Amino acid sequence: MLKTVPRHVSVISHIGVPVVYRTSMEAVGAWMKDSMSRNRKIFVFEKHFGNNRVHVYTDATEKDPSHDIILPYDWGGTGHVVLNGSIYYNKFNTSTIVRCSITDHEIKAERNLSGAGFANQSPYTWGGSSDIDFAADETGLWVIYATQENEWNIVINFINMENQM
Numbered sequence: 001m002l003k004t005v006p007r008h009v010s011v012i013s014h015i016g017v018p019v020v021y022r023t024s025m026e027a028v029g030a031w032m033k034d035s036m037s038r039n040r041k042i043f044v045f046e047k048h049f050g051n052n053r054v055h056v057y058t059d060a061t062e063k064d065p066s067h068d069i070i071l072p073y074d075w076g077g078t079g080h081v082v083l084n085g086s087i088y089y090n091k092f093n094t095s096t097i098v099r100c101s102i103t104d105h106e107i108k109a110e111r112n113l114s115g116a117g118f119a120n121q122s123p124y125t126w127g128g129s130s131d132i133d134f135a136a137d138e139t140g141l142w143v144i145y146a147t148q149e150n151e152w153n154i155v156i157n158f159i160n161m162e163n164q165m
Contacts, residue, residue: 021060030078034085034102035136043069043082049092049129050074071100072107076118079133083141084161090132093119097132097143115147116155122146 026046033042040059045051052074055065069087076092086108087100095116099109117131122145132145141159146152 022063028078030080032080032082034082036084041066043087045075045078045080048078049076054087069100069102069105071098071105073098077130077132079130079135079144081134081136081141083136088134088141088143088159090118092129095132095145097134113143113145113147113157115149116145117147117152121148122152 024044024046028048030045031042033040042057042060044055044057044065046053046055052071054069054071056067056069058066071087071089074092075089076094077090080087080089082088082102085102087102089098089100090096091098091110095113095118097111097113098107100106101108113132118129120129120131122131132143135142135144139158141161143157143159144154146154
């Protein structure tokens with residue numbers, strides 16, 4: 001039986017040919033924009049651990065980064081978020097989440113997620129130190145992780161950005 005799509009739901013009707021703006025020598029990493037900013041900057045996180053250098057490109061067509069941001073700690077995983085002028089990431093090999101300012105590169109907030117898995121402790125991870133992930137939507141910022149107390153099942157928490165985590 002076919003279901004009718006409600007009128008308020010958009011349907012993907014076509015996917016075009018991929019356009020490659022650039023490639024990386026790294027097989028794993030992340031890239032993103034600040035969804036709350038109007039600028040076109042792209043933030044590139046190479047590797048999934050052992051790195052604290054974020055490459056910043058003015059836009060997708062730029063050949064070289066305009067500058068780099070040196071974070072105070074290495075990150076773990078690929079589930080970072082750039083949101084409202086801050087980078088949110090998991091401090092490598094810990095259950096600590098960090099909020100770092102894009103402008104002055106200083107830590108604005110740091111919080112330990114009590115009991116959260118790290119160093120590939122939980123089945124939630126893909127084996128690349130992605131024990132703690134961030135996600136943003138129209139309501140705000142979320143952190144996704146697993147805890148031993150919850151039998152390594154996924155836990156999702158809303159982060160109050162007003163209170164600095």
